[in-house]
Amino acid sequence: MTAPTSVLHIRVDDETEAGAVVALDALGLSMSDAVRLVLHRVATDRALPFELGVPNxxxxxxxxxxxxxxxxxxxxxxxxxxxxxxxxxxxxx
Known part of the structure; x- marks a missing residue:
């Protein structure tokens, strides 16, 4: 039996989505795959999988x-x- 799943709805502008789809497709990933990967890393590492900073x-x-x-x-x-x-x-x- 598979684990229960949740459906997430996110809002993003069309240009960002289109660019992400192209980049992710080149990596062989879907948008859902990428979101799952990010959320998995957040849950596992208790941190974002990238550095955030204020630009100089x-x-x-x-x-x-x-x-x-x-x-x-x-x-x-x-x-x-x-x-x-x-x-x-x-x-x-």
């Missing part, structure tokens, strides 16, 4: 910039050369 000022500024760019549906750079030049100026290779 630089990260918050980057997140705000990304949100602004996404709302405007445009990139910060006019072409790939401008992006590469900016990365090189920042010492990122």
């Amino acid at each position: 000022a630089e990260t918050r500024a980057a997140m705000e910039e990304a949100e602004t760019i996404a709302r405007r549906h445009r990139s910060r750079f006019t072409n790939a050369d401008a992006l590469i030049a900016d990365l090189e100026d920042a010492g990122i290779r």
Whole structure:
């Protein structure tokens, strides 16, 4: 005989759900599988299976910039050369 089960209902925006479905499908998991895994880890470890933290000022500024760019549906750079030049100026290779 199998153990009794519960049905959970969660609310999440459509974009988040769609992105999660794609990512989980690539891992061979369903949404239900992923939720069960997270809940199992919470119950077993008595903690979330990932670290939560408050982003620092630089990260918050980057997140705000990304949100602004996404709302405007445009990139910060006019072409790939401008992006590469900016990365090189920042010492990122």
